[in-house]
Amino acid sequence: MLIGVPKEIKNHEYRIGLTPDSVKELVRNGHQVIVETNGGASIGFDNGQYEAAGAEIVATAQEVFERAEMVVKVKEPQPNECEMLREGQVLFTYLHLAPDLRQTELLVKSGATCIAYETVTDNAGTLPLLAPMSEVAGRMSIQAGAHHLEKAQGGQGVLLGGVPGVAPAKVLVIGGGVVGTNAAYMAEGMGADVTILDRSVPRLRELDKEFGGRINCVYSTAAAVEQYALEADLVVGAVLIPGAAAPRLLTRDIISRMKNGSVLVDVAIDQGGCFETSKATTHEEPTYVVDGVVHYCVANMPGGVARTSTMALNNVTLPYAIALANKGAKEAMLEDQHLLNGLNVHKGQITYDAVGVAHDLPYVDAAEALNS
CATH class of the missing domain: 3.40.50.720 (NAD(P)-binding Rossmann-like Domain)
Structure with a gap:
């Protein structure tokens, strides 16, 4: 799978979706990774470190979104990023859709498969990526x-x-x-x-x-x-x-x-x-x-201590990113109910009940949406 990591553009947001160490693990699993230039430079992860880990550095976010099969971010996509998403593409990031009707509408319109860190669960009933x-x-x-x-x-x-x-x-x-x-x-x-x-x-x-x-x-x-x-x-x-x-x-x-x-x-x-x-x-x-x-x-409070936050986040998101890349998003989620709980939007449908209720919009069961 070709995985893309754009530079975050939210106000004073310096975190990045993948560290060089995470890139190295994905490359070892047979995947390609592209990273927007200077995406992690402000917190000490420069282009050279990403290249040494096996990533390709690209000039723009547009190229990341155009080429990547899965986009890994930290913060919810901003409107211009939502508009670069396409049908069949996987987005793996924080979304926080319940208070954000505009983002919800744009993600539904994109046709992309959007998996939210904050609703992935675990056997203990907690939210490990949050x-x-x-x-x-x-x-x-x-x-x-x-x-x-x-x-x-x-x-x-x-x-x-x-x-x-x-x-x-x-x-x-x-x-x-x-x-x-x-x-x-x-x-x-x-x-x-x-x-x-x-x-x-x-x-x-x-x-x-x-x-x-x-x-x-x-x-x-x-x-x-x-x-x-x-x-x-x-x-x-x-x-x-x-x-x-x-x-x-x-x-x-x-x-x-x-x-x-x-x-x-x-x-x-x-x-x-x-x-x-x-x-x-x-x-x-x-x-x-x-x-x-x-x-x-x-x-985005954790963005204020972006290096600590990026490393702590990658510690928990990397296994899921590897599973999504190794198996493909559909198979990975159908095999893991906890990862499936992270699916919020898929091919133009809301797949998380609390998001649909918050916006008074129709929603469907996540597994049903994947199998339809």
Whole structure:
């Protein structure tokens, strides 16, 4: 199979779909790889390294899309990239279609087979291709939140861990999954007063044991969300419904009553955001203020630590990329239900129920679509 890797073009996005080491593995399996020139140069993967791994360097993204049988990316394709996709081509990347009608329509129109990292599953019932970026984003959420609590950044001028004689900041983490656990880990390590909310009592027990009672583990209700948000200096939104739009857990009314200069970090923004006042921002302009509350809603947070993120992502995506290349997309997905769960669009049809529901569009079963 001929596999193509274009340079990412989203604002301040420096990650790349395949590292040179991943290219080498695909070449060892008998495949050809083309990489857009300087696709990974900004994070230390130069053209020479890709050529040494067996890749061919090409001048433009257009050539990548024209020649490749499978395109491997990181972020969702931008409109001009969607328009370069063609029927029968495989796209393997993050998609986050539920909050993005325009991208959904363009991918359906393309006729391509579009497999989303974020809906591939595993035997443990987790999302293995989303997990490493969730780990990164969870940890970054506290870095970002602590920075924007500084007065010069628009915050109230609070040090996350406090100092002797001055209480630490109160941090609320909504959601006890991968993002929330990593956010709590960082916040607790920096000395903050941390509360984590989740709707699973078994998960709260696990977190209490994991943290040795050093954080507050509270069952999530609407009343609890309101109470702890109003007390918080920093709130991290870390909720996820796989493939679906994120639920809105903080209303505009609650936000309007939060502390002036407090900070919201919405890690769910890729799926539409979990705060009523959330709107996607970029690393170039990461924040805005509503009712005196600083909002950090960067839609590609892990892109800020692009080398770490690229390597962590390739650790989990490479086996699937090899399977798709070795067997062909149809056979690989029909043999592996977990990979099949990643299929969101195929030959003009939506094949993931949460995407169809989000946009009130018809959808079909993924296996049925592949076999039709």
